[in-house]
Amino acid sequence: MNRPPVLDFVVVGGGIVGLATAHELLQQVPGASVALVEKEDRLAAHQSGHNSGVIHAGVYYEPGSLKARLSHAGLQQTLAFCQKNAVVHQQCGKLILAVTPAEVAPLEVLHARALANGAAVRWLVGPEIQALEPNVVGVAGLLVAATGIVDYVGMCHALARQITLAGGEIKLNTPVQALREGPAHVALDTPQGTLHARQVIVCGGLQADRLLRASGITPDFAIVPFRGDYFRLPATHNQIVKHLIYPVPDPRLPFLGIHLTRLFDGGVSVGPSAMLALSREDYRQHAFDWRDAWAAARYAGTWRLLARYPGAGLRELGCALSQRRYLRAVQRYCPSLTQADLLPCVPGIRAQAVSPSGHLIHDFLLKQTTRMLHVCNAPSPAATAALPIAAEIVTRLLGAQHTPSARAASPLNSSK
Ligand SMILES: Cc1cc2nc3c(=O)[nH]c(=O)nc-3n(C[C@H](O)[C@H](O)[C@H](O)COP(=O)(O)OP(=O)(O)OC[C@H]3O[C@@H](n4cnc5c(N)ncnc54)[C@H](O)[C@@H]3O)c2cc1C
Structure with a gap:
């Protein structure tokens, strides 16, 4: 034989x-x-085919973690690979905005973290933000020039x-x-x-x-899936921002908040949200898969996670149910956008490992x-x-x- x-x-x-x-x-x-x-x-x-298409520069991650070390190396290696293999990419830079004085302290924490991770960043104050990006508002900002976009x-x-x-x-x-x-x-x-x-x-x-x-x-x-809904701005808004624009994220969560992302095709996307998904791999609106929903429902870690972050859960549910709430999250830093600017776009679903005690594994x-x-x-x-x-x-x-x-x-x- x-x-x-x-x-x-x-x-x-x-x-x-x-x-x-x-x-x-x-x-x-x-x-x-x-x-x-x-x-x-x-x-x-x-x-890999349903994400924001951002090449991150290693700002957010716990110094010394695998994420911090490998994303720092990943930026340079991704750029080099894309140059060598003619993959569309662009280093357009990113701006993380503190919209209210209360967000300045968490932005300072991110600043320190970025420096500890070896990411080059520049602190900006209100007028500098206005000069750089006239269509967004913020009392302080962190400019990360190395961040890029790519066709993953x-x-x-x-x-x-x-x-x-x-x-x-x-x-x-x-x-x-x-x-x-x-x-x-x-x-x-x-x-x-x-x-x-x-x-x-x-x-x-x-x-x-x-x-x-x-x-x-x-x-x-267990893998708990988090759906990220996106919108796309009309082509008339392709120049609304020059950089990627991010809010200050909730430091307890691995999600970066609803952001404006320049796309490699010239457009601009808005998103993603981060809502518990009832299907791991179905991208249709209101998708439901019995096996996936049951796996999430019978896992104690899911319920402990929801109990740990009730505010964040309700905020995300609000954005999932109401386009107006979603819009308000973006209008905080880009006030000229209107509901008519949010055009449908394909969502993504994140795989997030959660421990039985309900901790997100970062x-x-x-x-x-x-x-x-x-x-x-x-x-x-x-x-x-x-x-x-x-x-x-x-x-x-x-x-x-x-x-x-x-x-x-x-x-x-x-x-x-
Ligand atoms: C909404 C969203 C936004 C994001 N934004 C960014 C970003 O801007 N920048 C960034 O760096 N990262 C981002 N990410 C994260 C990034 O996309 C993922 O970390 C990365 O794509 C993970 O790649 P992967 O190969 O592990 O998983 P995947 O791309 O999910 O690939 C896993 C593959 O395994 C296959 N598979 C599963 N089971 C089997 C089986 N039994 N037999 C054979 N094949 C199987 C699946 O079909 C799938 O193709 C984002 C993710 C999401 C969802």
């Missing part, structure tokens, strides 16, 4: 993190057999081209149903048959907890066994940081391969 071939690496998930990982593997281990499997009929079908779907396709050129294989329409780790390899069951690989990297985004469970591992978190989270590495939490700015996240994954994997005894098979080695 013919034995099935055992690949060196299989990557699960054709979002930007999975693609960057397959790309990095082929760079670090030339000649390795690498396959990337994606359940949808296209790449970047979920978060274009970047995913550029990564895919590089993977194929280097000998890797991309299999679309291939959902992974179960992963079985043995002493010599991992077996991945798909409707098209079973794949075998010496090492498996799972980058499943909104399905991260389910893929952990499908590997026989009980997750110590940092990137990777969990590793002898032959598998699961990316459990890769929220924003994981698109910015995808290339350094991939380098981090490959370093951990190759370390594991070379010193197998250093890693216990199970329970999982987990680290941020």
